[in-house]
Structures are given as structure tokens and as C-alpha cells.
Amino acid sequence: MHEVTPARPARRRRGVNVFxxxxxxxxxxxxxxxxxxxxxxxHDPNAQxxxxxxxxxxxxxxxxxDNVGRDILSRIIVGTxxxxxxxxxxxxxxxxxxxxxGAIAGYFxxxxxxVVTGIIDLLLTVPNIVLAIAIASVAGSSATGLTIAITASFxxxxxxxxxxxxxxLAQEDFVAASITVGMSHTRILLRHILPNAATVIIIELxxxxxxxxxxxxxxxxxxxxxxxxxxxxxxxxxxxxEYLTMAPHLVIAPGIAISxxxxxxxxxxxxxxxxxxxxxSS
Amino acid sequence: MFxxxxxxxxxxPLVVLGVVTILFIIFKSVPGDEAAFVAGATATQEEIEAVxxxxxxxxxxxxxxxxxxxxxxxxxxxxxxxxxxxxLPHIVDRLxxxxxxxxxxxxxxILAGIPAGIVAAAFRNRWPDYLISFTVVGxxxxxxxxxxxxxxxxxxxNLGLLPSFGAAGPASLVIPTLxxxxxxxxxxxxxxxxxxxxxxxxxxxxxxxxxxxxxxGVLRGxxxxxxxxxxxTVIGLQTGYLLGGSVVIERLCAWPGIGDLMLTAVSVRDxxxxxxxxxxxxxxxxxxxIAVEIIYRFVNPRLRYA
Numbered sequence: 001m002h003e004v005t006p007a008r009p010a011r012r013r014r015g016v017n018v019f020x021x022x023x024x025x026x027x028x029x030x031x032x033x034x035x036x037x038x039x040x041x042x043h044d045p046n047a048q049x050x051x052x053x054x055x056x057x058x059x060x061x062x063x064x065x066d067n068v069g070r071d072i073l074s075r076i077i078v079g080t081x082x083x084x085x086x087x088x089x090x091x092x093x094x095x096x097x098x099x100x101x102g103a104i105a106g107y108f109x110x111x112x113x114x115v116v117t118g119i120i121d122l123l124l125t126v127p128n129i130v131l132a133i134a135i136a137s138v139a140g141s142s143a144t145g146l147t148i149a150i151t152a153s154f155x156x157x158x159x160x161x162x163x164x165x166x167x168x169l170a171q172e173d174f175v176a177a178s179i180t181v182g183m184s185h186t187r188i189l190l191r192h193i194l195p196n197a198a199t200v201i202i203i204e205l206x207x208x209x210x211x212x213x214x215x216x217x218x219x220x221x222x223x224x225x226x227x228x229x230x231x232x233x234x235x236x237x238x239x240x241x242e243y244l245t246m247a248p249h250l251v252i253a254p255g256i257a258i259s260x261x262x263x264x265x266x267x268x269x270x271x272x273x274x275x276x277x278x279x280x281s282s
Numbered sequence: 283m284f285x286x287x288x289x290x291x292x293x294x295p296l297v298v299l300g301v302v303t304i305l306f307i308i309f310k311s312v313p314g315d316e317a318a319f320v321a322g323a324t325a326t327q328e329e330i331e332a333v334x335x336x337x338x339x340x341x342x343x344x345x346x347x348x349x350x351x352x353x354x355x356x357x358x359x360x361x362x363x364x365x366x367x368x369x370l371p372h373i374v375d376r377l378x379x380x381x382x383x384x385x386x387x388x389x390x391x392i393l394a395g396i397p398a399g400i401v402a403a404a405f406r407n408r409w410p411d412y413l414i415s416f417t418v419v420g421x422x423x424x425x426x427x428x429x430x431x432x433x434x435x436x437x438x439x440n441l442g443l444l445p446s447f448g449a450a451g452p453a454s455l456v457i458p459t460l461x462x463x464x465x466x467x468x469x470x471x472x473x474x475x476x477x478x479x480x481x482x483x484x485x486x487x488x489x490x491x492x493x494x495x496x497x498x499g500v501l502r503g504x505x506x507x508x509x510x511x512x513x514x515t516v517i518g519l520q521t522g523y524l525l526g527g528s529v530v531i532e533r534l535c536a537w538p539g540i541g542d543l544m545l546t547a548v549s550v551r552d553x554x555x556x557x558x559x560x561x562x563x564x565x566x567x568x569x570x571x572i573a574v575e576i577i578y579r580f581v582n583p584r585l586r587y588a
Binding site for chain 2: 118119121122123124125126127128129130131132133134135136137138210214217218221222223224234237241244245248251252254255258259260262263266267
């Protein structure tokens with residue numbers, strides 16, 4: 001039996017895809033920092049030095065020190081783990097939830113579809129930061145609360161996307177053929193439909209990961225995310241607000257870290273789209 | 283058009299009912315005794331019980347839920363500890379500031395995003411296009427609150443051009459608007475660029491050129507009619523960002539809108555107020571989306587007759 005292969009893309013980019021490689025290499029750097037942050041960091045991220053407060057960048061402290069004399073570079077390096085793991089965890093859980101809901105609604109249709117789409121449409125009307133604030137205020141301000149909040153805000157749009165793609169695919173001949181030869185619905189969904197929807201889902205998830213970094217750091221900034229003294233980037237920005245005039249270096253470094261990570265996810269997602277789906281570059 | 287409007291507006295109460303129910307469930311699952319919290323830290327057991335009875339918190343959940351719905355129907359959002367009563371009038375007081383911020387962000391998005399996209403498309407693969415596309419990629423990666431902090435540092439602290447926070451006249455609106463609109467401007471510019479390039483490839487453009495119309499003439503006379511469509515699409519899709527982003531930016535700039543009030547409510551655990559404002563955001567979301575669809579039908583006749 002032949003494996004069903006999707007039609008070849010009409011036009012492939014010649015040579016390497018710059019975006020994709022930029023994204024992959026940046027993400028690799030961040031992943032290494034998240035794994036080995038303590039080893040790489042020049043100082044202990046929580047060691048205070050009250051004789052070196054708010055120091056501008058120098059040879060001893062490449063990005064300067066904060067209001068209690070902690071080394072900013074080390075805090076940013078060690079903080080990678082918080083941001084990256086919150087982003088990846090929420091995208092993973094949202095992926096599981098969104099794909100399951102969307103696939104079930106799209107494949108089975110009927111009442112199931114109407115109930116699921118009803119709930120999705122309902123949740124889509126709550127702006128994601130507002131939903132995240134509501135959930136964070138109930139679930140508590142912590143990395144777990146933050147992950148729950150971001151996951152919850154990603155599931156509805158993702159489910160909607162997957163549902164649309166599954167409805168499209170369910171009309172393909174290979175699905176009809178699978179039904180004819182007596183395959184179970186679960187097998188058709190898992191082995192035939194979802195693999196064909198995978199590119200769309202992966203592209204969406206990598207763009208979502210960038211969003212997760214932005215939402216997570218915004219909540220950290222508002223004091224509803226990871227709590228100090230943990231060196232989460234958004235939380236660091238929230239704590240540095242008062243020193244905006246006195247010591248702008250406190251504000252610049254964490255912001256650049258957030259932007260680079262978001263850029264990495266966005267470039268990765270856009271690059272994947274260019275490679276797999278050249279028609280729909282929006 | 284009329285039938286479409288009736289259908290859309292009829293949906294609002296349904297969606298609101300659903301969202302109210304979800305919020306009710308979320309906030310009833312907050313750990314801790316609500317009555318003790320409302321009564322305050324120094325309250326005696328009798329006082330707590332009195333509060334419990336006064337607010338109906340001793341009743342079964344189903345009854346509390348129905349009472350909550352009945353209250354909402356007449357504009358009573360419940361007991362807010364911040365305002366010692368129905369928070370609605372205080373929310374309404376703060377609403378204009380949020381509307382001013384979001385509307386000016388949309389206006390700026392249109393004024394900056396569309397021209398940027400057109401310029402990028404007209405100079406495709408030359409330096410203005412690279413400059414604009416590079417800026418777009420950057421703006422989509424930058425957190426809006428950080429951009430706001432940088433704008434405050436440069437425009438108000440270093441250069442002294444603008445007030446750094448609060449609401450002191452129209453000048454105070456500049457920094458929050460820029461910070462909030464940056465992402466939308468980038469999205470609109472990118473989509474406009476795509477649409478213009480797409481349109482330029484179409485048959486009618488070739489016909490117009492063959493007739494002897496200049497490149498600029500084709501752009502002005504034919505292609506630009508289509509650029510409102512992506513803008514409207516982006517604003518429709520990004521309503522959630524616009525409203526959610528306003529919460530963060532209002533806090534950053536101490537802009538006295540409902541987003542700032544919501545965060546204050548969270549910090550003092552005034553869940554009635556949090557729920558009320560969340561609901562206002564949902565209704566705003568629905569209204570903006572209906573407006574977007576109406577405009578969409580005006581700028582895109584294909585939809586009107588579909």
C-alpha cells in the first residue's frame with residue numbers, strides 16, 4: 001500500500017532559508033543557555049553585592065548590576081530557563097488540547113462539533129491577556145499559574161485552526177478509501193489526517209511560542225507571573241521600572257533578551273511556512 | 283445587511299451569558315472564605331457571618347448564580363470591596379480613557395501601516411522595502427511594554443518632549459498609543475505589502491498597463507482600492523491584542539482606563555470588579571468585531587453579495 005504524499009509545493013525557495021536558520025540557531029543558543037545557565041553564568045544570579053549597586057556595564061559585570069548589585073548578565077542567562085520552559089510547556093499543552101478538540105469537532109461533526117465550536121467561540125471573545133490575568137489571579141502568581149493561563153488562551157484559536165484543516169482533509173479520497181477498507185476512526189485520525197495537518201499545526205505552534213514569551217513576560221512585568229527574586233525577564237523589567245532614568249541598562253538587557261527569543265520563534269515559524277507552504281506567505 | 287446585524291446583535295446576550303458563567307465558575311473556585319475577605323482582616327466571627335448573609339454567600343451556588351444573573355440584567359455587577367457597592371458607575375467613569383487609547387491606536391495603525399506597506403510594495407526588493415520589512419520583523423518581536431519603557435526613557439525623560447505618565451492632556455496619549463499600536467502597524471504594513479504585490483500581478487493590472495496607464499497610475503487608480511481589506515482584517519483578528527495590550531500599557535503609563543483598574547482590582551483581590559471589567563472587555567470585543575464585519579462588507583463588495 002502506498003503512503004499518501006501531499007502534492008509537491010509549487011515553488012520552493014532556492015538555496016537555504018535564511019529565516020529558518022536564523023530561528024533554529026537562535027533557539028539552539030537559548031536552549032543551551034536554559035540547560036547549562038548556571039555553568040555559563042559568570043556570577044551567581046542571586047548574589048547581592050551592596051557595594052556594586054546599579055553599576056553600568058564594566059569588565060567585571062558585562063551588562064552591569066541591578067539595584068541590589070546582582071549581575072544582570074548572569075540573571076538573564078539563568079532566567080532563560082523560566083521563559084523558555086513556560087513558553088514550551090504552554091505550547092505543548094495547548095497543542096495537545098487544541099489538536100484534540102479541533103480534530104474531534106472537525107472529524108465527527110454534528111452535535112459534538114456544535115458544542116465544541118460554541119465553547120471555542122465563547123473563549124475567543126476573552127482577550128488573552130484578560131483571560132490570563134483572570135486565571136493568574138485565581139491560580140496564583142507562579143510559573144504554573146502562568147503556564148495554565150497562557151495554555152488556556154491558546155487552545156481556542158488552535159482548536160479552530162485544526163478543526164478547519166481536519167474538515168478539509170476528511171473530504172479527501174484517501175480518507176474515504178481508509179473508511180472503505182474498514183479502518184477505525186481513531187486510526188484514520190491519528191495515522192492519516194493529523195500527519196497531513198502537522199505542518200500547519202507546527203507552524204502555528206512556533207508562532208504561538210513567540211506569543212507565549214510576550215504574554216508571559218507581560219504578566220511577569222505586571223507582577224502576576226513568576227515572582228521575584230527569580231530572574232524571569234518580564235519580572236526583571238517590572239522591578240527595574242523605577243530605575244528607568246537612573247540606570248537605563250537595567251531596562252535594556254532583559255528587553256533585548258525577550259525580543260531575541262520572540263524573534264527566534266517567529267523566524268522559525270515564518271521559515272517553516274516558507275519551506276512547506278510557499279503559497280500562503282502573509 | 284439588516285438581517286446580518288440583527289443576527290450578530292442577538293448573539294451578544296448569548297455570548298455574555300456564556301462568559302459570565304465561565305467567569306463565575308473560575309472565581310467561585312478561588313480558595314478561601316469570600317465573606318471573611320469582604321469583611322476585612324479585623325472582623326469578628328459575627329461580622330463575617332453578617333456579611334455572608336447580606337451578600338447571600340450562605341445560599342447554594344445555583345441560587346447565587348441566578349441572583350448574579352438577575353443583578354447583571356439590571357446593571358448590578360455585585361459587591362465590589364474597592365467601591366463598597368456596584369462597581370459599574372466607576373467603570374463607566376474610566377471607560378473613555380480606554381476608548382481614547384484603543385481608538386487612537388487604530389487610527390495610528392491606519393495612518394502608518396498602510397503607507398508603509400504600499401511603499402514597501404512599490405519599492406519591492408529595494409532598500410525602502412528592506413528597511414520597512416526589517417522594521418516590521420523587529421516590531422513583531424518587541425514586547426509592547428518594553429517599547430513603552432524605552433519611549434518614556436527617550437521621549438519624556440531624555441528629551442523632555444512628552445509627559446512620562448498619567449493623563450495630562452492629549453500629549454499624554456502619544457507614548458501609550460505608539461507602544462500599543464506598534465505591533466498592529468507592523469502587521470498591517472506586512473499584509474498591505476503582500477496584498478499590493480499580489481494585486482500588481484493580476485490580469486487587470488496588465489490590461490491597465492497595456493492601455494498605457496503608468497505604473498503609479500495603476501497603483502493609485504486600481505490597486506489602492508484593495509488596501510483597506512487587509513487593514514480591516516488585521517484589526518478584526520487583533521481585537522484581543524488591542525484590548526489585552528491596553529491593560530498592560532495603561533499600567534505602564536498610569537493611563538486611567540479600565541485595564542489599569544482591573545489590575546488594581548486583582549492586587550486587592552476584588553474579584554467582583556475583576557469579573558465586571560473582564561465582562562466589559564468581552565462586550566467591547568464583540569462590538570468591535572461587529573463593527574469590523576460591517577466595514578469589511580463595505581470595503582469588500584464580494585462579501586456583500588455573497
